[in-house]
Structures are given as C-alpha cells and as structure tokens.
Amino acid sequence: MVMKNSYDVIIVGAGSMGMSAGYHLAKRGVRTLLIDSFDPPHDQGSHHGEPRLIRHAYSGGKPYIHLALEADRLWRELEEASGQKLLVRSGxxxxxxxxxxxxxxxxxxxxxxxxxxxxxxxxxxxxxxxxxxxxxxxxxxxxxNAGYLHSERCVAAYRKLALAEGATLLPYNPVQHIQADRAGVRVRTHAGEFTAEQLIVSAGAWFKSLEPFVSLPIRxxxxxxxxxxxxxxxxxxxxxxxxxxxxxxxxxxxxxxxxxxxxxxxxxxxxxxxxxxxxxxxxxxxxxxxxxxxxxxxxxxxxxxxxxxxxxxxxxxxTPDENFIIDRHPAYANVLVAGGFSGHGFKFASAVGSLLADLIQLVPTSVEVDTFSLSRFNQIKS
Structure with missing residues (x-):
C-alpha cells in the first residue's frame, strides 16, 4: 500500500476512543490517519478481555448520564451498521x-x-x-436496561467501518516525535513523517511516551x-x-x-x-x-x-479524580487530548469518538465538556 503523508486529521492511539473518532471523522468525509503502536484490537491497552459494563445511572451526575445515553444510542447504530451483536442488556x-x-x-x-x-x-x-x-x-x-458490551468486537467493528469510509490505519508504528504550530502538526514514526491540520491524541496508558509534547496528570x-x-x-x-x-x-x-x-x-x-x-x-x-x-x-x-x-x-x-480529560492542548488549539478513561470509560467510547469529531469540526455539542476540562488540574504542563 502506498501511503499519503498529508491528512486533515491524525489520531495518535487507535484504541477504543481513537478508533471511534476515526470512524466518525471518516464517515463525515474527513481525511483521517490512525496511528497505533500495535494492531487494534490488541491486548496492550484497556479494551481486551471483553466484555465491558454499560450503565446509565452514573455517580458522576448529569453530564455522565447524558453521555451514557448518547453512547448507548451510538452503540445501537454501530450494531446496525456492522451487522453484529455488540450490546447485551443483561441488567x-x-x-x-x-x-x-x-x-x-x-x-x-x-x-x-x-x-x-x-x-x-x-x-x-x-x-x-x-x-x-x-x-x-x-x-x-x-x-x-443496562448490560455489557463485547469490547473487542466493538473496536474491530469501528476499525472495519472506518477503513470502509476511507480512513487509513498505520499499525505497529510507535510515535517518535510530534511537532505542532498554528499551521498544522507533524507526526514522525519509523514509517515516515505525516502532516495534518489537526491532531487527536488518545494514547491511553501510553501518554507518558509522548512527553514532553503533552504532559497530563494521568497515571x-x-x-x-x-x-x-x-x-x-x-x-x-x-x-x-x-x-x-x-x-x-x-x-x-x-x-x-x-x-x-x-x-x-x-x-x-x-x-x-x-x-x-x-x-x-x-x-x-x-x-x-x-x-x-x-x-x-x-x-x-x-x-x-x-x-x-x-x-x-x-x-x-x-486521572487524580478519575474523571475524563477531553480538551484542547494547553499550547496548541489544533490538538485535542483525550485520556483518563480506564475503569469506567469503554462504555462511553462511541459517544466520545463522536464528540471528538464534533470538536475537530467545531460542531455545537450538547455534551457538558467543561466537566472534562484540563483546567481543573493546576499541575498541567504546556
């Protein structure tokens, strides 16, 4: 396969959230490159060993409840689009x-x-x-009406549909360097250097490997x-x-x-x-x-x-408060960061991917994104 080196959006980390975002962007006609250190779905992150719970009466209050209900709707859409059973309402x-x-x-x-x-x-x-x-x-x-999701099937379904919509996936390519400015971003892997207007970083437990470009309070x-x-x-x-x-x-x-x-x-x-x-x-x-x-x-x-x-x-x-981070990079407005999802995040992946696509395209959203803002952490480094 001959790869292009210029895209509208690059996504670093093509696991649960990244693959969902890649699908939603590609479906909207956005030229999208997904880069991952492994070959998703894989066992080096947080989405393997299915299933994962999906519930709606959330302790995080209204923002999480509304996001969970939207995620439920989008998982049903994914079932229909993929022709697979992904969500089981076990209670x-x-x-x-x-x-x-x-x-x-x-x-x-x-x-x-x-x-x-x-x-x-x-x-x-x-x-x-x-x-x-x-x-x-x-x-x-x-x-x-709650239940569980077959997590690896979900990631695989998003992958198949994202590629069918024109997205490009570059597996087994750890990111070596990221550079960003107002003009765009450059991401280097051993396969070469790739450019885009915007970047999404959804690296899961691997965020530390991307420092100092992005430094988040994620352990x-x-x-x-x-x-x-x-x-x-x-x-x-x-x-x-x-x-x-x-x-x-x-x-x-x-x-x-x-x-x-x-x-x-x-x-x-x-x-x-x-x-x-x-x-x-x-x-x-x-x-x-x-x-x-x-x-x-x-x-x-x-x-x-x-x-x-x-x-x-x-x-x-x-994260220290176990709430998500979904926000723009403190130094680069054309870079979105999404992390801190483990323990309760997978159920939201369908909605988070759609939200990231909305934020990339500056589409108004009903999600209360302030809940997930970086500003709540004083120790963030730019």
Missing part, C-alpha cells in the same frame, strides 16, 4: 456497603433522564439472584481480572446481571458466565504502577492477583468461587 446490579457508598443521590438524576432504576435491599437481591449473599448493611441499585497501573468456574445456571448469562460491588476492602465489578467461560470479576481500585516500555507482570505474579478476587467471590458470590479458568492483565489510565 446491571450495583451493590455497596452503605458505609462505603450510597445510591440515593443517583436516583433523582436517573429518573429525570428517563433511566429506569430500582432500589433493592439485601434480602430482595438474594431472592432475585440466589447466587448473591449480601450483609444487611448493603443496599443495591438495579438498572434493568498508568497494571490491573488484573479473572474468570472463575461457577455452579451451573446460578451465574449464567441470561439469568445473572453484570454487577458492581463496593466493599470495605475495595471496589469490584463483574459479568455473568458467557458461553460457559466462567464468571468474570476484576478489582477497580489498587493496582501496580506501570510505565510505557515496562513489561507488565503476568497474572498470578502476585498473590492478590487471584487472591483478592477469590476472597470477594467467596464472601458475596460463593458458588462462583470455583477453579480459576483464566486470568488476564490490562492497563488502566487514571
């Missing part, structure tokens, strides 16, 4: 010790936005899902997830929901056993620091890789604490 059960988290504040915003939610006590949770055992101090919020951490053998039927897809669980010992999330592959569970908090270029230790390197997950299952989902069927490692990219 999502949010559970927490009331000393750790309370759901009361979420109900008014959810109901105002038309999101169906139910408040359940520990007894009712066990009645509906006998595989769950909660202490009386726990409460739950159930979203029947990358190694995270682990595991799939465990369950009692038949209790935790199977179709009968059991996706879930979140806030305990005195950490926050967890999980999914039903899909096609007999075991119940998937991960821990949201904690994790080991990681930096680009480092080799992330494999699953099982630390006792807590499996131990934290197994102890939580034994306490709250005891018949799902069977044999470990599979373990995986992924990388989180976290």
């Amino acid at each position: 999502v059960l949010n559970m927490a010790n009331q000393s750790v988290s309370k759901f009361a504040s979420r109900f008014p915003d959810a109901e105002e936005a038309g999101v169906q939610v139910e408040r359940l006590d520990a007894t009712e949770v066990h009645r509906r899902w006998p595989g769950i055992v909660l202490p009386e101090s726990y409460e739950a919020m159930y979203e029947p 990358a951490v190694r995270k682990t997830v595991g799939w465990f053998r369950t009692e038949p039927r209790l935790y199977d897809a179709g009968a059991f929901p996706g879930f979140t669980l806030g305990t005195d010992h950490g926050g967890y999330y999980g999914f039903p056993s899909i096609n007999g592959n075991g119940l998937k569970i991960g821990r949201h908090d904690g994790g080991l620091p990681w930096a680009p270029g480092q080799q992330a230790a494999p699953f099982g390197h630390l006792e807590q890789d499996e131990g934290d997950l197994r102890r939580t299952l034994a306490a709250f989902l005891p018949q799902a604490a069977g044999d470990l069927l599979q373990g995986a490692v992924c990388k989180y990219e976290l």
Whole structure:
C-alpha cells in the first residue's frame, strides 16, 4: 500500500476512543490517519478481555448520564451498521456497603433522564439472584436496561467501518516525535513523517511516551481480572446481571458466565504502577492477583468461587479524580487530548469518538465538556 503523508486529521492511539473518532471523522468525509503502536484490537491497552459494563445511572451526575445515553444510542447504530451483536442488556446490579457508598443521590438524576432504576435491599437481591449473599448493611441499585458490551468486537467493528469510509490505519508504528504550530502538526514514526491540520491524541496508558509534547496528570497501573468456574445456571448469562460491588476492602465489578467461560470479576481500585516500555507482570505474579478476587467471590458470590479458568492483565489510565480529560492542548488549539478513561470509560467510547469529531469540526455539542476540562488540574504542563 502506498501511503499519503498529508491528512486533515491524525489520531495518535487507535484504541477504543481513537478508533471511534476515526470512524466518525471518516464517515463525515474527513481525511483521517490512525496511528497505533500495535494492531487494534490488541491486548496492550484497556479494551481486551471483553466484555465491558454499560450503565446509565452514573455517580458522576448529569453530564455522565447524558453521555451514557448518547453512547448507548451510538452503540445501537454501530450494531446496525456492522451487522453484529455488540450490546447485551443483561441488567446491571450495583451493590455497596452503605458505609462505603450510597445510591440515593443517583436516583433523582436517573429518573429525570428517563433511566429506569430500582432500589433493592439485601434480602430482595438474594431472592432475585440466589447466587448473591449480601450483609444487611448493603443496599443495591438495579438498572434493568443496562448490560455489557463485547469490547473487542466493538473496536474491530469501528476499525472495519472506518477503513470502509476511507480512513487509513498505520499499525505497529510507535510515535517518535510530534511537532505542532498554528499551521498544522507533524507526526514522525519509523514509517515516515505525516502532516495534518489537526491532531487527536488518545494514547491511553501510553501518554507518558509522548512527553514532553503533552504532559497530563494521568497515571498508568497494571490491573488484573479473572474468570472463575461457577455452579451451573446460578451465574449464567441470561439469568445473572453484570454487577458492581463496593466493599470495605475495595471496589469490584463483574459479568455473568458467557458461553460457559466462567464468571468474570476484576478489582477497580489498587493496582501496580506501570510505565510505557515496562513489561507488565503476568497474572498470578502476585498473590492478590487471584487472591483478592477469590476472597470477594467467596464472601458475596460463593458458588462462583470455583477453579480459576483464566486470568488476564490490562492497563488502566487514571486521572487524580478519575474523571475524563477531553480538551484542547494547553499550547496548541489544533490538538485535542483525550485520556483518563480506564475503569469506567469503554462504555462511553462511541459517544466520545463522536464528540471528538464534533470538536475537530467545531460542531455545537450538547455534551457538558467543561466537566472534562484540563483546567481543573493546576499541575498541567504546556
């Protein structure tokens, strides 16, 4: 393939957000180049080891609720365009010790936005899902219209459609240098130098590799997830929901056993620091890789604490407040930065990609972008 070296927009980082943005831009006729260090979908970021939860009654309030609903609409559009099943409405059960988290504040915003939610006590949770055992101090919020996304299928679908719309993808090409000024941007990889009028940087846990061009308050951490053998039927897809669980010992999330592959569970908090270029230790390197997950299952989902069927490692990219960054570079108005999505970001990828396309084209948007502004961090370097 003979590549051009001049485009309207270059996207550095073609994972969840980048690939979605590439599709939305290409669909609008924008000449788009996507550059990635690997070949998406891949296992070097945050989108592998599907599935991912999608829920709408969000603790971040109205901006996140509205973004989640828009993302849901766009995922359905992607299903139709790709002809693939991407979103499963399994319901999502949010559970927490009331000393750790309370759901009361979420109900008014959810109901105002038309999101169906139910408040359940520990007894009712066990009645509906006998595989769950909660202490009386726990409460739950159930979203029947929430569910999970097949994340790798989603990225692959956006990739296929973006290329069909005329986008160019350059995989296995780590960025070596970025230069920007009012006239445009230059991005150099081992495949050559590429120019564009505008740039989107959505590098996930790899943002540190792009310093000093962009320096964000994002820390990358190694995270682990595991799939465990369950009692038949209790935790199977179709009968059991996706879930979140806030305990005195950490926050967890999980999914039903899909096609007999075991119940998937991960821990949201904690994790080991990681930096680009480092080799992330494999699953099982630390006792807590499996131990934290197994102890939580034994306490709250005891018949799902069977044999470990599979373990995986992924990388989180976290801001200090765990809210996203979607903003213009502090020094270059023609550069957008999008990061800090890990832990709860994948569900929003469809809407974030569309939002980035709107910002590139200066299209008015209903998204409250101030929520994601860089200005909330004093330590940002230009």
